[in-house]
Amino acid sequence: MKFMRARKQLIFIVLGAFVSGGIIGWALSSNEPKAEEPRGHDHSGETIYTCSMHPQIKQEEPGSCPICGMDLVPLSSVSDTESANPYVMTMTPEAVALANIATSTVKTGGAAGDGVSLSGAIEADERKVTTVSANFGGRVDALFVAFTGQEVKQGQRLARIYSPDLITAHRELVEAKKAKEISPKLYEAAKQKLKQWQLTDAQITAMEQEDDYQPHFDIYATTAGVVTERKVASGDYVSRGQVLFEITNLSKVWVMLDAYEQNVGKIDTGDEIKFTVNALPSEEFTATVTFIDPVISQDSRSAKVRAEVRNTAGKLKPGMFVTATVAADRQTKAGMLVPRSSILWTGKRSVVYRQVGDEEKPAFEMVQVDLGSTVGDMQEVLSGLSEGDRVVSNGVFAVDGAAQLSGKYSMMSHPEKQQITVSSHFRAVIDEVVATYLKVKNHLVEDQSAKVSAGDLFKQMEAAETVLEGTASKTWEKSRRSLMEVSSSINQTTDIQEQRDLFIRLSNEMINLLDVFGTPGDLLYKNYCPMAQSDQGAYWLSEFKEIKNPYFGGAMLSCGEIKGKYE
CATH class of the missing domain: 2.40.420.20 (conserved putative lor/sdh protein from methanococcus maripaludis s2 fold)
Structure with missing residues (x-):
């Protein structure tokens, strides 16, 4: 019985411990902050990097594009909401630093004075390349030039040939000499035959004095230079006229340069060039232009320019790469x-x-x-x-890629002037729009409200009817809606400063319109004020060459400069 009572007490103690632990645990958990429910990761505070040329590439850390290898740029750098000008790309200072833009x-x-920079290579003077041929058939029994590139002197022995034809000719010479008094013409004919085989007088005289017919005859170099090609080996059989060696005299070499089409007209024969070679970067050489190719290559759009230079020291070797500067025409305007x-x-x-x-x-x-x-x-x-x-000058691809991703004009989407051909009726509409725009501009120049003239522009754009098709129609409608919107905004405010701020957008829309559909009949100037828009700069169109600033009026009337013309 005691055992049963002790067992029941133990069970109550254990149950009490469990209940107490549960109560304490509930109390502790009720004081802790509740865990947040799972939710998607918030990227709002992170910088996403993308590729300028492949915008589908996005990652959370800087690096290189896996497709083209270009440095990734911050996606925030392409979120240009500050400038309405499609030609202007605004970036953050952080994006500029990360893209290493300089x-x-x-x-x-004075480009004419500095000269034209060209590149090319050293080549052998073709006029100083000679070949040594076999003047008689036979077998090459010995070579005295062991390798290509070996330097030889004029008269140096190059090879020894066994020639049965020469043995026969030698026998004829000896016999003709014996009958010289009886038949001198036969003797002269035997000597002339050997001379035709390019044997020297000394060799022929030595053959006359030898009773034993020599089986071998030597081949000699006819000029000094470098053996640039060896075409035979010992034991080869050669025929008369076969080329055995090519010898190039490198005492004078050619500098062959590639001049692109736009530079050819700035170079004349007789011009002096200064050049360096990669092997001797600290040494400068001088040469003279002697020939300009009269034909432009259809593939490279360049012409060959040849200059000659003495190479007595042998420093210049065919195949060396050259960087040269040619003195261009001094009459050319810098x-x-x-x-x-x-x-x-x-x-x-x-x-x-x-x-x-x-x-x-x-x-x-x-x-x-x-x-x-x-x-x-x-x-x-x-x-x-x-x-x-x-x-x-550095990071230009990053800027262009950012512009492309922002929907700005980029190098691949720059509009061509007069891109769309339009009728004379439509051109008259553009002329009227430009004339009304100039009224808005002139009111701001004179520090007057442009409210009325902007309202006239709105009505003009609203009533404009044109017959355009396809892309031209869509482009015109987009420009028309934008011009109506901004002109309406100017018309709805009496604050001249607000009108001037809106005029920046109006001017950009007008410039875009002229870039696409062409210019009016009268000359217009595209002017730029670097201080407008809080020193961000802004453009406007004017019919006057004289600068009259609509963004500051009389306060800074002459602030600005001409950046282009529409004519």
């Missing part, structure tokens, strides 16, 4: 110079990105440029830039 100042180059790394070539079009922002608000405008000659690592720009402009 700029260089455009400077007046242009602007930019680093070659800043140029994006897209077939017939070339573009650069010009800095229009500052360090706090980096912004870059795509500008189409016309190129001149190449000057070393610099490129001559004939139009599109001004001295003092800053262009992106």
Whole structure:
């Protein structure tokens, strides 16, 4: 009985412990914060990196594109919501630093004075390449030139040939000499036969004095130089006229350069060139242009330029790569110079990105440029830039890729002027739109409200009827709606500063319209104010060459510069 009572007490104690533990556990758990329910990962605070050329590539860390190998750029850098100008790409300072974007100042180059940079290679002078042939048939019994590249002197023995024909000719000479007094013509004929086989007078005289007919005859070098090709081996049978050796005299060599089509006209025969070779980078050589190929290669669009240089020391060897500078025509007008790394070539079009922002608000405008000659690592720009402009010289692909991902114009989507051919009726509509736009601009120039003129522009765009088809119709409707929207906004405010802020967008829309559908009949100037839009810069169109700034009016009327023309 005692055992049963002790067992029951033990069971109650255990049950009590379980109940107490449950109560304590519930109390503790009720004071702890509740765990959040599972939810999707929030990327809002992270930076996503993408490829400029392959936007489908996205990852959370910087790196290289697995497709093309380009550095990934922050996706935030392509979220350009500050600039309505499709030519201008605004980026964050962090994105600029991560993309390692650097700029260089455009400077007046004097490209003509600096010369044209060309590349090419050293080649042997074709006029100094000679061949040594077998003048009689036989067997090569010995070679005294063991390898290609061996230097030889004029008159040096090259090979020994066993020739039955020469043995016969030798016998005829000896017999003819014995009958010299009776038949001198026969004697002369025997000697002449040997001379035709290129034997020297000394060899023929030695053969006359030998009673025993020699079975071997030696072949000698006719010029000094380097054996560039050996075509026979010991034991080979050769026939008369067969080439045995090729000897090149390298005392004078050619510098063969490739001149692209745009540079050919700047080079003349007689021009001096200065060049270096990779093997001797610290030594500079001088040569003279002696020939310019009259035909442009259809594949490379370049012509061969040949210069000659003395090579008495033998430092220049055929096959060496050359970097040369040719003094170009001094009459050529000097242009602007930019680093070659800043140029994006897209077939017939070339573009650069010009800095229009500052360090706090980096912004870059795509500008189409016309190129001149190449000057070393610099490129001559004939139009599109001004001295003092800053262009992106490092990271230009990152900027262009960011613009492409943002829906801005990029090197692959830059509009061509007069891209769409339109009727004279439609062109008259554009002329009227431009005229009303200029009224809006002139009111702001004079510090007057543009409310009324903007309202006229809205009505004009609303009533505009055109007969266009396909892409032209869609493009026009998009521009028309944008112009109606911004002109309506200007019409609905009496604050001139707000009107000026909206005029930036109006000007951009007008520039886009002219880029696509062509220019009006009268000359228009595309002007730029670097201080507008809080120093981000802004464009406008004007019928005057004189700068009259609509963004500041009388406060800074002459602030700005001409960046282009529509004519």
